[in-house]
Amino acid sequence: MLNALVIGATGLVGRHLIERLLADRRFGSVVMFVRNKSGIQHDRLTEHVIDFGKPDQWQHLVKGDVLFSALGTTRKKAGGKTQQYAVDHGYQFQFAAAAARNGVPVCVLVSAAGADRRSGFFYMRMKGQLESDIKELHFRRLVLIRPGPLKGPRKEHRIGEKIGVTIIHGLNYLGLFRKYRPIDGDTVSCAMVNASIGERTGVLSYALDELFLLAEHGAL
Numbered sequence: 001m002l003n004a005l006v007i008g009a010t011g012l013v014g015r016h017l018i019e020r021l022l023a024d025r026r027f028g029s030v031v032m033f034v035r036n037k038s039g040i041q042h043d044r045l046t047e048h049v050i051d052f053g054k055p056d057q058w059q060h061l062v063k064g065d066v067l068f069s070a071l072g073t074t075r076k077k078a079g080g081k082t083q084q085y086a087v088d089h090g091y092q093f094q095f096a097a098a099a100a101r102n103g104v105p106v107c108v109l110v111s112a113a114g115a116d117r118r119s120g121f122f123y124m125r126m127k128g129q130l131e132s133d134i135k136e137l138h139f140r141r142l143v144l145i146r147p148g149p150l151k152g153p154r155k156e157h158r159i160g161e162k163i164g165v166t167i168i169h170g171l172n173y174l175g176l177f178r179k180y181r182p183i184d185g186d187t188v189s190c191a192m193v194n195a196s197i198g199e200r201t202g203v204l205s206y207a208l209d210e211l212f213l214l215a216e217h218g219a220l
Contacts, residue, residue: 001028007095008070010038012150016189052091059098066196067099070110089130096134105140108192113148113208143195144205151182190215
């Protein structure tokens, strides 16, 4: 059985991911690293409350078979671009680096459709830089999950995100921006679990259309 490591466990995708991992008997244990207590309890779940900005305090704990990385925040919640970059790029990269040093063979990263380190848009550029940097860590298998806008219930209200999803839905109805169409957080979590299983090596990237197939049918 596999031992899963999860960051971003309390977010939209992460909450569904934890539920799926705990229901999946292929995973003997699930270890989640959070900034605040989640309140989730299960006999196969271990929770570490950590300060992501102090890796010396937690990097020795990052040991297992698969790292699922779904950490993220918004510019507004973080307090600006610099602070968002520290979370979305810095924390995730530091955690992945610790996993690689400790011999974790597989990393499954939630990125974004349109991620490109040369993009003129801050968010897409940040995601592209994260992908590029984590590739340099040389996991046996690195899975890049690139969803469109996420939909589903969140703990916090994101009015801008809801408006954006509504607009994209309308454009999709007209046949526009199909590769950026919204996807449910649970669909993404199912695709992540399916992508983590198997013997394929190297860097595997799944765009939006492939995520729906991956969630339904398993590894492509």
